[in-house]
Structures are given as structure tokens and as C-alpha cells.
Amino acid sequence: MQRVILVGVNLNNDPNFAHSMEELESLAQACDMEVEATAVQNLPAANAATYIGSGKVEEVRRLAEMVQAECAVFDNALSPVQQRNLQEAMDVAVLDRTNLILEIFGRRARTREAKLQVESAGLQYMLPRLVGMRKALSRQGGGAGAGGGWGAGGGLANRGAGETRLELDRRRIEKRLAELRRELTAVEQDRATQRKRRRESVLPSVALVGYTNAGKSTLLNAMLDVCGGREEKRVLEQDMLFATLDTTVRRISPGDNGDFLLSDTVGFIDKLPHALVKAFRSTLSEAVEADLLLYVMDFSDPHYREQLKVSQDTLRELKAGHIPCLFVMNKADKVMEEGALPKLSGDRIYLSAKKRLGIDALLAAIREKLFSGMVECRMKIPYTDGAAVSWLKEHAAVRTMEYEADGVSIFAECRRSDMARLEQYLCR
Ligand SMILES: Nc1nc2c(ncn2[C@@H]2O[C@H](COP(=O)(O)OP(=O)(O)OP(=O)(O)O)[C@@H](O)[C@H]2O)c(=O)[nH]1
Ligand SMILES: [Mg+2]
Structure with missing residues (x-):
């Protein structure tokens, strides 16, 4: 376990600030980090040079020393300049939210496509930050603690500083990025061909989308169960952020020719690095080309509204904002009487994927949406x-x-x- 401290800036009394810090802690835990302390500052605007104010930089440095932390993790995407300046001022490695997300994705990626996407996003993130990052790595003895190389850029550690070296690294990264782009284009073409083949079978397609840990994979398994799907078709469901990285497509057969294809996709999170959204574009293409989207929410989470907004914004960015949708208020068993489930209200369905409550109602609603014409x-x-x-x-x-x-x-x-x-x- 790596010992870390978390640092956050509460801009203009942001009502979501506390939640964002909690989420950062979950992200850190998913990276096998142990959070020793948290430092918070209220500011009207982030400091352009160091994100937190200069006095606070010294305070954070001392706090890190006191609790013997190995890194300070900032709850935002730090600009390359901020990261470098902070790195100069601190004795510990300086990481941000994006680093953690990239690290988790790097660890969880299983398929070739996901691995290529994560590597590409990591290198793009790293490129403008080479100077600061080299320092962070050498300070950590080159091992970079969890996972080896923050942001999938492993292998660059411990080579001593120096401009020539830096230029060499830069060129190597650019070359690798070009290779990755070529490979990804090939994989994307394969995926497009597969999708076209599926399209030809003209089964309508439905995609599960939503915030990470909302219960998308559990819901896919529940629908498979109810429709007599085979055990080996089930997907991984787990109480951790980003359990699913690869898109899985399953055929659901509720009977009476109402078959459809259901895809489980990577979850979203607030402040998801832009490079990562772009990198995962082709994985998410299953969602972008679906006939119907199921927005899955953790209804027991008081922040489900903001989380829905994050998912909707991300999908809009991927040009999937126009697709018809249903809103699945999942985990309702945690906050409602089980006898009251399922509850339907317009395009919303309150249900429990885990307890298999309301799956039939959802299937009926899907059928209505898909086949009402x-x-x-x-x-x-x-x-x-x-x-x-x-x-x-x-x-x-x-x-x-x-x-x-x-x-x-x-x-x-x-x-x-x-x-x-x-x-x-x-x-x-
Ligand atoms: N109480 C309750 N827990 C649920 C329900 N649905 C899912 N969970 C739990 O929530 C956790 C996350 O479920 P997943 O299905 O893995 O979530 P996901 O949306 O696929 O998450 P990612 O793949 O990480 O994006 C698991 O521990 C599930 O058991 C539900 O209806 N009620
Ligand atoms: Mg999942």
C-alpha cells in the first residue's frame, strides 16, 4: 500500500465538493493507496501556477512529510504547469485525478483494444508533462509505486534528467502514439465490421450506460437470468469503480420475437479525462449506435442526478444525445420498500437489479420502446x-x-x- 494525502480546492463553495473528495478517495483505494490525510482549501478561483495558494503549498508539503506520504493526489486535472510547479515545491510525487483514472484503466484493461486505448490516452496525457513527471518518477526511485508508471507510460523511469534525454523520450512517445493510432484504426475497422454483421441480422440494439458502479453489469446479468440465458454468458459485477472496461454484447430473448442485443459498456465518472473519452470512443460506439439507451443510476446515491448529467454530457459529446432512452433507477431496494417495486413513472423505472425486482417490467418497457412501431x-x-x-x-x-x-x-x-x-x- 502506498501512503498518500489528498488535496482539494473548494471553488466558490461548490455543493459537490465533499462528494468529489470522497470519490477521489475511492479512486485512490482502487489504486491500492492508503489515504493518510486530506488537505482542503477554499478559493474563489484556482491558482494558475500551483492550483492551491502558495502558502498552502508549503502546508501540504509539511503535512505529507508528517504523515510520511509518498504522494500528494490532487482532486482535479492539474495543468502541466501546475503539476511541474507543485512537483518542484514538494518532496513527494504529485499526482492528479486523471493519473488515478488512467492507472485504474491501465490495470483493468483486458482486451487488446482497451489496452491500446489506455496506452494512447496515457501517453497523450504524459507528453506535455514530461519534465515534471520525470522528477516524480526519479523521486520515487523509478518504480512509481502502484502499477509501474503513472498513466500507462511505464518504462520511462530512472533515466536521469537532461534535455537530450527529454527530447528522445518525447520523440519515442510521439512515434509510439502514431503506432497506436494505426493499430487502433485497424481494431476499430474490425469492430465496425462486426457491428455491421450484427446490424444485418437486424436485431435491435440496446445499450446500458451510466456512472461507474451504478449496476449496469448486474442488470445485464439479471436480464440474462430472467430470459434463461446461459451461466457462461454472465459478465463481471463488482463493487469497485470501473469493473467493466470492455464492451460486451449479449442477446436477450424475452420470447415472442422480442429479441434484442444488449451491450454493457464502460462507466463514466466526473472529470473523466478528455483523452480517455476520446480513446474509448470506439468501445462506446456500441452505445452511440444503439436503438435505445438505458441510463442506469444508483438511485440510493444522493448524487444520482449529477451522475446522470455526467453520463448524458459525455454521450452528447460522443453524438449519442438523440437516441431514445429509458431511465433505470437501480438499487431502489436500498431506499424503498421492496413491496413497492417495481415502480413506473413515465420513462423511469425504479427497480433492483441485484434482487431481480422489476426486471420483467423493464423488459416490457424495452419492448414497448423498441417495437411500438x-x-x-x-x-x-x-x-x-x-x-x-x-x-x-x-x-x-x-x-x-x-x-x-x-x-x-x-x-x-x-x-x-x-x-x-x-x-x-x-x-x-
Ligand atoms: N443493493 C443493491 N446493490 C446493487 C444493485 N445492483 C448492483 N448492485 C451492486 O453494485 C455494485 C456495482 O455493480 P456493477 O453491476 O458491477 O456496476 P457497473 O455499473 O457495471 O460498474 P462499472 O462496471 O464499474 O462501471 C455491485 O456490488 C453490485 O452488487 C441493486 O439493485 N441493489
Ligand atoms: Mg460493469
Whole structure:
């Protein structure tokens, strides 16, 4: 365990300040850090040079010394200049919120795509900070405590300072970033191809989105359970920030041709580094191209409204703001009588993924959203197009089917968009 102190600036009596500091502590814990002390300063505006005021810098330095901390973690994205100045003034490594998030992502990334994305975000973050960071690393003896190399930039430690060296590092990082961009483009193309293949099967797609730890993965597992999904299709659910980094897509079969694809995605957090949002763009593309978004919230968290806003803002930035959505008020078992669940109110559903309360109601609401444009139609499909018949059987609720001399006569209920696909066979 690495001993750390947390430092925060409360700008203009921000009502969310205390919560933001708590969240920073959870992030630190997820990095295997032990929080020894916290220093807070109230300011009307952050100090451009050192984030906290100059007197406070000295106080924080002494506090870190007193509790024998190895680093000071600041609850904000420090500018490269602030980070360097603070580093000059302190005897301990200076890290910020972004460093922690990058570290957690670096540890949790499993697939090649996630690893490439995290490395790319880490290097982009590191590039303008090389001077300060080198100091932090050498001060820590090069090991950089948890995880090896803050911000996925490991391997650069302990090489002595010096301008030439720095220039070399810079060029190496730029070269690596170009390589990563190439590799990521290739992976993105693969993903786009997979998605296109899925699209061709025309199953509607639904994406779980929301703040980290809200219960998205638990909800996916709950829907699989209720719909008789196989055990090995379950995904990891865990009480920690960013348990899920990779997008998983599962087919959910509630019956009566209401199948849809459900994707579980990486969670959001306040002040998510921009480079990371960009880096995870392709992972989140499953959400961006979904037919329906389920915003999952931890309804028992008093900050669920702000958390929803963070998710909505991030998705808007990724150009997914227009997609129809349902609001899932999860973990309602913690704050409401279980007998009162599920509760529906417009596009909101209060439920408990963990206790499997309200899953059927959610499935019904999803069905309503996805298939409300259903229309009844009669078609005559010639025997030469057997593929159209099987496609219809899979995607529409087929009511009657008669084999006639010139083809199959079908009466079915299907989505308007699907009907357009078989336009030529429609009997009017
Ligand atoms: N009491 C209660 N706990 C829940 C409920 N749903 C999820 N949890 C718990 O919340 C924690 C986080 O759940 P996950 O499903 O991993 O959350 P997530 O949104 O996938 O989180 P990330 O993958 O980190 O973004 C777990 O410990 C779950 O058991 C619920 O309805 N009620
Ligand atoms: Mg998850």
C-alpha cells in the first residue's frame, strides 16, 4: 500500500465538493493507496501556477512529510504547469485525478483494444508533462509505486534528467502514439465490421450506460437470468469503480420475437479525462449506435442526478444525445420498500437489479420502446426466396402461414422498418 494525502480546492463553495473528495478517495483505494490525510482549501478561483495558494503549498508539503506520504493526489486535472510547479515545491510525487483514472484503466484493461486505448490516452496525457513527471518518477526511485508508471507510460523511469534525454523520450512517445493510432484504426475497422454483421441480422440494439458502479453489469446479468440465458454468458459485477472496461454484447430473448442485443459498456465518472473519452470512443460506439439507451443510476446515491448529467454530457459529446432512452433507477431496494417495486413513472423505472425486482417490467418497457412501431401485414413470398421467409420468422411475430401454389402467404406483425425491407412481397 502506498501512503498518500489528498488535496482539494473548494471553488466558490461548490455543493459537490465533499462528494468529489470522497470519490477521489475511492479512486485512490482502487489504486491500492492508503489515504493518510486530506488537505482542503477554499478559493474563489484556482491558482494558475500551483492550483492551491502558495502558502498552502508549503502546508501540504509539511503535512505529507508528517504523515510520511509518498504522494500528494490532487482532486482535479492539474495543468502541466501546475503539476511541474507543485512537483518542484514538494518532496513527494504529485499526482492528479486523471493519473488515478488512467492507472485504474491501465490495470483493468483486458482486451487488446482497451489496452491500446489506455496506452494512447496515457501517453497523450504524459507528453506535455514530461519534465515534471520525470522528477516524480526519479523521486520515487523509478518504480512509481502502484502499477509501474503513472498513466500507462511505464518504462520511462530512472533515466536521469537532461534535455537530450527529454527530447528522445518525447520523440519515442510521439512515434509510439502514431503506432497506436494505426493499430487502433485497424481494431476499430474490425469492430465496425462486426457491428455491421450484427446490424444485418437486424436485431435491435440496446445499450446500458451510466456512472461507474451504478449496476449496469448486474442488470445485464439479471436480464440474462430472467430470459434463461446461459451461466457462461454472465459478465463481471463488482463493487469497485470501473469493473467493466470492455464492451460486451449479449442477446436477450424475452420470447415472442422480442429479441434484442444488449451491450454493457464502460462507466463514466466526473472529470473523466478528455483523452480517455476520446480513446474509448470506439468501445462506446456500441452505445452511440444503439436503438435505445438505458441510463442506469444508483438511485440510493444522493448524487444520482449529477451522475446522470455526467453520463448524458459525455454521450452528447460522443453524438449519442438523440437516441431514445429509458431511465433505470437501480438499487431502489436500498431506499424503498421492496413491496413497492417495481415502480413506473413515465420513462423511469425504479427497480433492483441485484434482487431481480422489476426486471420483467423493464423488459416490457424495452419492448414497448423498441417495437411500438409494429404493424400488421400480409405478404406473399415466392418459394424462390426461402431466405426472406426464414428472416421474417426470426424477426417478426408470424401469426399465420399458408403454403400456396405460388408461394407462402404470411400474416405477421413486424416493425415498420422491417416491413419496408420486404416491400416487394406486401399484399395491399
Ligand atoms: N443493493 C443493491 N446493490 C446493487 C444493485 N445492483 C448492483 N448492485 C451492486 O453494485 C455494485 C456495482 O455493480 P456493477 O453491476 O458491477 O456496476 P457497473 O455499473 O457495471 O460498474 P462499472 O462496471 O464499474 O462501471 C455491485 O456490488 C453490485 O452488487 C441493486 O439493485 N441493489
Ligand atoms: Mg460493469
